[in-house]
Amino acid sequence: MLPGLFVLLLASVLHAQAPAPVGGGSEALADRIKKEGLDNSQVMQWQDYLCNHIGQRLTGSFNYDRAVTWTKQQFEKMGLAVTLEEWGEWRVRWDRGQWTGRMVKPQQVEFQVATPAWTAPTKGEVRGRIVAMPADAKSAKKLVKILKKEPVYLFEDRPRARQGRAQEVQGWIEQGRILGIVQTATSTGLTDKRFKNQIRVFGDSRRAPKRDYALRPKTPQIVVRDDHGALLTKRLKSRRPVIVEFDIRNRFTPGPVVLNNVVARLEGSARPKEAVIVSAHLDSWHQATGATDNGTGVCTTLEAARILTTLGVKPKRTILFILFGGEEQGLLGSGGYVKRHRADMNLVSAVFNHDNGTNWAHSLTITDAMLPQLKGVFAPILELKSPDKKHRGATFELITKPTMKPGGGSDHVSFQVTGVPAWQWGLKGPRPYGYGWHSQWDTYSIVVPEYQRHNATVIALAAFGVANLDKMLTREGVLRRGQK
Incomplete structure (x- = not known):
């Protein structure tokens, strides 16, 4: 056994050493939580409505506001007492509509297309010639001759194709000679090479939603699937003009957007000023429906709340269920929350954040000093059967280390940097996170119901157990930002 690394593998060992489970509550209550979470789950009903009725939830969009209203109602x-806490305001709202594209000549081919957020729409179906982004002065001179006759779409099929010509291209855009910039998915540098024909699109949230409506972008930025891009590349090598048509129905709306x-x-019931936080981010990117980034986390948060309230439990400490906005744009909602409640961070015992997809909660990495408090909390979790029938070994592991450093890319980090014990769950399972992450495939169909039931149950048990500890969770070994 390595010093400073202790893995709890057997529930029987925990029972021999641990106090009563669920932070001092009864075994019967832990069993009721497990039964409610596994046998009466509503987590996939939440998932269905969020993904298939509301859909994508880009921060600052009408759909995000719909999701805020719906989750508040649930x-x-x-x-539960629910408040909407403002963390920011943008000058414009942006919503995506339908995107279509096709090659018209020399052959007819329908494209799969997407656009980054906060990019311009077309004015209906706009047909025009598409021309390769000029690679040198000679091809640029040739393009200028074409532009004198007609506006065109510019096509990029390699990363940084505009490098060295950005000012020139911007000039053509300002002259109204560019119908749109079209590029392959791979040329964006955002796709995962493991998954053929994946499209990922993001958006410039640092500037676009913070500009005045009058300064909104006017030229569409369009991404096509790689196989369609390869066809365009092939056709553009011939002398015959290539004609395409795009209909991009994005919408800007003047703000302010709260x-x-x-x-x-x-x-x-006993220490209401002290709190345990269960969290996820409600926002998503806009291409698909944000099913695993982060609909899965939203729905396990809702379901953990439902389990505990259905059973009428009375935790010693307050449990806060928080759905943050602006995570995809840089942890904006959680950062705003921590800033607003900075004086209360010493009263937050723990934060359990779910934002890593549809696999199942299998581990949590804690400090050595936390083990005496948490082994009782997690004892009933180790008794759970694995939701993956092919899995062999422990269903859940507590992994201990001397220290915890801030790290990761989700909302728990906003708390970690202030010294609050905050986690992302360690998940295990066959679903590669990179498949759906920010891609056209992040839809309801890739969510695994058995894993979601398991995750919500684990979260409910952990949150209630930590809320019922005799003392707040120790911060020994929890490092703030910059500490070593």
């Missing part, structure tokens, strides 16, 4: 139906987090409160 928490209120559970009897940006909110959703905060639901299950009041503590």
Whole structure:
């Protein structure tokens, strides 16, 4: 056994050493939580509505606001006190509509297309010639001759194709000679090479939503699937003009756009000012429906709240269920929350954040000093059967190390940097996160129901157990930003 690394593998060992499970509560209550979470789960009903009725939830979009309203209503139906906490305001709203594209000549081919967020629409179906991005002065001179006759779409099939010509291209755009910039998915540098024909699109949130409506972009930025891009490359090598048509129905709306987090409160019975936080981010990127980034986390947060409120549990400490906005643009909602409640961070015992997809919760890495408090909390979790029938070994592991450093790319980091014990769950399973992550495939169909039931149950048990500890969770070994 390595010093500073201790893995709890057997629930029987924990029972021999640990106090009563669920932070001092009864085994019967832990069993009721497990039964409610596994046998009466509503997690996939939440997932269906969020993904298939509301859909994508880009921060600052109408759909994001719909999701805020809907999740607030669901928490209120559970009897929780809910507040919308503002963390920012943008000058414009942006919503995507339908995207279509095709090659018209020399052959007819329908394209799969996407656009980055906060890019311009076309004015209906816009047909025009498409020309390769000039690679040198000679091809640029040739393009200028074409532009004198007609506006065109510019096509990029390699990364940084505009390098060295950006000013020239911008000039053509300002002259109204460019119908749109079209590029292959791979040329964006965003795709995962393991997955053929994946499209990933993001957006410039640092500038676009913060500009005045009058300064909104006017030229569409369009991404086509790689196989369609390869066909364009091939056709552009011939002398015959290539004609394409795109209909990009994006919409800018003048602001101001108020940006909110959703905060639901299950009041503590003994120490209500102290809190355990269960969190996920409500926003998503806009191409698909944000099923695993982060609909899965939203729905396990809702379901953990439902499990506990259905059973009428009374935790000693308050449990906050928080759905953050602006995570995809740089942890904006959670950062705003921590800034607003900075004086109360010493009262946050723990943060459990779910934002890593549809596999199942298998581990949590804690400090050595936390083990005496947490082994009782996690004892009933280790008794759970694995949701993956092919899995062999422990269903859950607590992994201990001397220290915890801030790290990761989700909302728990906003708390970690202030010294709050905050985690992303360690997940295990066959679904590669990179497949759906920010791609056209992040839809309801890739979510695994058995894993979601398991995750929500684990979260409910962990949150209630930590909320019921005799003392707040120790921060020994928890490092703030910059500490070593």
